[in-house]
Amino acid sequence: MRQEISDNYTNILKEELVLALGCTEPISIAYCAATARKILGEMPDHIEISVSGNMLKNAMGVIIPNTANLRGASAAAILGIVGGKAHRKLEVLEEITDEHISKTNELMSKDFATLKTIDTPVKLYVKVTARKDEHYSTVEIKHTHTNIVRIEKDEKLDFFTKCDDDDFNTPLTTRELLTVSDIYDYAMTVDLDTCLKPYLKMQIDMNYAISIKGLKYDYGLNVGSTLLKHMEGNDIVRKAKAYTAAGSDARMSGSTMPVVTNVGSGNQGITNSVPLIVYAEHKKMSEDQLMRALILSDLIAVHIKTNLGRLSAFCGVVIAGTGAAAGISFLDGGSKSQIEDTIKNILANISGVFCDGAKPSCASKIASSVDAAFQASMLAMDGYSVEPNSGIICGNIEQTIRNIGEIGKHAMNETDQKIIEIMSKISAT
Incomplete structure (x- = not known):
């Protein structure tokens, strides 16, 4: 076997075999929201959540980890805001407490979060905008659960990476050598x-x-x-x-x-x-x-x-x-x-x-x-x-x-x- 192929396969395994706490779709939404709050630098007054239909589908019925019965994209995003640790990525909700759950339930009963499903060719898509007074932050994820492609704060683009909406393998190590x-x-x-x-x-x-x-x-x-x-x-x-x-x-x-x-x-x-x-x-x-x-x-x-x-x-x-x-x-x-x-x-x-x-x-x-x-x-x-x-x-x-x-x-x-x-x-x- 050519060394190029062997190295490629090793890199793919290292890329794929990662730890995650809970179903990865609501966790991805929580991670996006936690990152948005981190960029904003304070607790927001309101958040706007945009997801693809497939993300909505996969967040709808599963119970979010560390909660008794919370489900859905809005609950995942709010949990990410109130208690998520963005640096933990797919383990973003590992340190959630009863206080965080109580706060999430309180915010879900208020007009804190707006959720919409968008028509997009990107099957795995999340965008969260967190607002506080006149300030805001926006974080956008595409194709893979932690692949942040854009971070914006108060009309300033803090981070951007080119991503082909029609190629869901864009962020990944090439798979072209797999047989x-x-x-x-x-x-x-x-x-x-x-x-x-x-x-x-x-x-x-x-x-x-x-x-x-x-x-x-x-x-x-x-x-x-x-x-x-x-x-x-x-x-x-x-x-x-x-x-x-x-x-x-x-x-x-x-x-x-x-x-x-x-x-x-x-x-x-x-x-x-x-x-x-x-x-x-x-x-x-x-x-x-x-x-x-x-x-x-x-x-x-x-x-x-x-x-x-x-x-x-x-x-x-x-x-x-x-x-x-x-x-x-x-x-x-x-x-x-x-x-x-x-x-x-x-x-x-x-x-x-x-x-x-x-x-x-x-x-x-x-x-x-x-x-x-x-x-x-x-x-x-x-x-x-x-x-x-x-x-x-x-x-x-x-x-x-x-x-x-x-x-x-x-x-x-x-x-x-x-x-x-x-x-x-x-x-x-």
Whole structure:
């Protein structure tokens, strides 16, 4: 493998595997608001929040961490204003107290915040303007959850970076070198001791820990604990589904534990990792083998997401489940062609699942994606693969991935708008 490719893949993993507290969409809104207050330098009298439809959708149903039941873009922004620590980025709300929550509830009952959804090609978009008397500050985020592209104070532009609204990969390390074949070779050969081990160890420790918490306590739908309760014998597929779903149960329902994200999502980071952690433990595999499987899982998800963007109508845990499926086959000693077949098998199965916002019931979709991951791997390892030119699946794995991108990025835009419209109507009732 060329050193250029290896270095690129290492940089992508370091960029993607980051800690986040709570669902990343409301956290991004809180981070934007906290930064706006920091720039303003004082508590504002009023804030104006502008978000894309996808940000509104993903902030609407999920419980904001460190709160009992606060939800929504306005609540996230106000929390960021009253108690957020902007320098913590995706952990901006880690130091929220009962006093901050009380103040947020008070301000939500007043005319403190104005929220509007804007029509923009940028799926991940947030702008917060904080006003105090004649002074104001504005902070704008595009494409990724912490990618501030503009900071303005009192008509003076403090910071600006050029950002192509039509290219959601603008702020990221180039993904153009990603291929399934090279990802497999990289996972097999990269020197883990150079710099990757701390990132992968953090992913293992943090994401497994929140899964244990989700199994132990009452969170959301309790998908994980319910699956485990009804497990018979040593059913490793059921166990992997339960542990993975439990992590989402906790995260979507206000847990204060951070997780390691992938492609900007904690749920996807959990789905990429926890099934492999549970399966590797079941098979008594080494930490080195597990980490290599995680590399494959994480990068396969990044590769597919490169054609979709951070947010879309295409459910992200389908993509994360695809990465996990590849990782499962890897742990079973799968060859490169068997891993390609695994990817085709799962995408032929669950690629039609749409996203109707982040919420506690995401744990059910995660359980389904893990189940599909094991099925896809079993089929591939036994020599069975979806035949070429079957639906959207091609003989060429890279074209298959491009097909998924075409559907998620373009064809599902109308679906996305209708989902947002329906959710907004429900929220208003």
